[in-house]
Amino acid sequence: GAVVSQHPSRVICKSGTSVKIECRSLDFQATTMFWYRQFPKQSLMLMATSNEGSKATYEQGVEKDKFLINHASLTLSTLTVTSAHPEDSSFYICSARSGQGARGYTFGSGTRLTVV
Amino acid sequence: AQKITQTQPGMFVQEKEAVTLDCTYDTSDQSYGLFWYKQPSSGEMIFLIYQGSYDEQNATEGRYSLNFQKARKSANLVISASQLGDSAMYFCAMSLGYSSASKIIFGSGTRLSIRP
Numbered sequence: 001g002a003v004v005s006q007h008p009s010r011v012i013c014k015s016g017t018s019v020k021i022e023c024r025s026l027d028f029q030a031t032t033m034f035w036y037r038q039f040p041k042q043s044l045m046l047m048a049t050s051n052e053g054s055k056a057t058y059e060q061g062v063e064k065d066k067f068l069i070n071h072a073s074l075t076l077s078t079l080t081v082t083s084a085h086p087e088d089s090s091f092y093i094c095s096a097r098s099g100q101g102a103r104g105y106t107f108g109s110g111t112r113l114t115v116v
Numbered sequence: 117a118q119k120i121t122q123t124q125p126g127m128f129v130q131e132k133e134a135v136t137l138d139c140t141y142d143t144s145d146q147s148y149g150l151f152w153y154k155q156p157s158s159g160e161m162i163f164l165i166y167q168g169s170y171d172e173q174n175a176t177e178g179r180y181s182l183n184f185q186k187a188r189k190s191a192n193l194v195i196s197a198s199q200l201g202d203s204a205m206y207f208c209a210m211s212l213g214y215s216s217a218s219k220i221i222f223g224s225g226t227r228l229s230i231r232p
Contacts, residue, residue: 032217043207044161044222051217091159097216103149103166105211105220110159 002028002098006108013084013115021079021111023094029074030096035067038091050077084115118143120210120223128229129198136183137193137226139208149211150191151220152182156204167191203230
């Protein structure tokens with residue numbers, strides 16, 4: 001079946017530094033990927049829609065300059081958290097349309113970011 | 117505005133009993149999809165079941181069935197013969213449209229705990 005590989009699974013970084021999270025579709029081409037953020041014991045909140053070869057579409061309230069999304073190829077989308085602060089600590093997870101009809105959404109395994 | 121509502125923050129069920137997790141949705145679109153995902157403590161999102169808005173029959177996947185009441189805008193998940201491994205967070209979700217760029221929004225989730 002369709003697989004999305006997300007790395008790293010866990011990262012700890014110092015406040016003020018930037019962190020890059022990668023999501024790669026292994027056996028299919030993903031023209032669209034979605035990035036979510038999940039705080040502890042809360043739901044997944046959509047941050048942005050990543051489109052191959054074009055600018056990402058951000059949800060209301062999400063800072064574009066803080067959460068940089070790049071989707072340069074049909075198999076790779078990256079999320080960079082710039083100048084990270086402790087309040088950016090969260091679980092980030094990506095999802096891609098895997099071409100299995102209307103139900104075809106495949107999720108990465110998630111990245112737990114801790115900013116100290 | 118599109119919205120998913122899960123009114124049960126937590127549920128306890130005896131092993132081998134059936135359990136129903138509630139989900140209501142709100143959308144003015146005619147084309148949409150409804151999903152249920154399981155999220156164990158590891159964080160991965162496990163797809164359980166899908167129902168398209170035009171599907172006339174309720175979806176079933178093994179021990180999972182989706183009770184789709186379109187007029188009431190409800191999409192409850194029924195798990196038959198619950199197992200200890202079913203203990204996890206469960207999210208109801210909705211895709212808006214059927215295009216490759218259709219995003220998924222999530223409800224607040226229900227934490228299911230199975231008692232031995």
